[in-house]
Amino acid sequence: MAQEIPTAQRTLRLSAFSGITGSHIGLASGRNLGITAGADAGFRQILHVNPAIEVRGTHVIDKGSVAGENNVLGGLRIGRAFGRLHPYGDILAGFGQIYYNGNGYPTPDGSLIYKASHSMVLSPGGGVDIAMGNRFSLKVDLQWQRYGTPVTESGHMYTTAGTAGIVYHFNF
Numbered sequence: 001m002a003q004e005i006p007t008a009q010r011t012l013r014l015s016a017f018s019g020i021t022g023s024h025i026g027l028a029s030g031r032n033l034g035i036t037a038g039a040d041a042g043f044r045q046i047l048h049v050n051p052a053i054e055v056r057g058t059h060v061i062d063k064g065s066v067a068g069e070n071n072v073l074g075g076l077r078i079g080r081a082f083g084r085l086h087p088y089g090d091i092l093a094g095f096g097q098i099y100y101n102g103n104g105y106p107t108p109d110g111s112l113i114y115k116a117s118h119s120m121v122l123s124p125g126g127g128v129d130i131a132m133g134n135r136f137s138l139k140v141d142l143q144w145q146r147y148g149t150p151v152t153e154s155g156h157m158y159t160t161a162g163t164a165g166i167v168y169h170f171n172f
Contacts, residue, residue, distance in 0.1 A: 013042035013052075017139050019165015021058050023069065025098075026158040027105070027151070030066030034058045036141075036163045040077060052077040054090055058161065063101055069147070069159060071096035071121050079129075086137070089126040096121035096147050098157070105151045112150070119148030129167050137167040 023032040038056025054077045060068035079088030104113040127141030145159040
């Protein structure tokens with residue numbers, strides 16, 4: 001009797017990505033333009049979804065008229081493939097910095113002026129990678145980010161960040 005030999009399955013999938021990020025920073029209608037780069041380590045499929053660990057960073061290249069945001073985030077990404085389309089959702093957390101333009105930004109009561117603030121960032125989001133072959137994909141990503149800041153009444157600032165970029169899939 002012939003025995004069936006299971007097909008080899010990769011247990012770890014690595015990819016790197018980079019793109020241009022436009023952000024609405026949620027403070028005085030401010031906008032940013034930045035560069036985002038990151039990497040994903042994907043694991044074996046579980047219950048028809050592809051879990052991965054993601055690390056990314058965004059560096060502002062145009063702070064707009066209000067403030068510039070930089071961040072480094074990491075967390076869990078869950079995706080699923082539908083042909084060439086690979087939609088995903090993620091929950092990321094990390095460290096962020098806000099640099100206020102000009103002479104700084106006042107606290108709500110006007111007692112202090114801040115030139116910069118640093119905080120933890122919570123960033124749920126999602127997007128889709130569109131396969132363009134075995135090695136490359138196009139990326140469209142949207143993140144909702146919550147920064148802590150002393151210059152708002154609530155002590156928080158909510159940013160919406162959209163990224164368009166390219167993904168390289170390592171094949172080894």
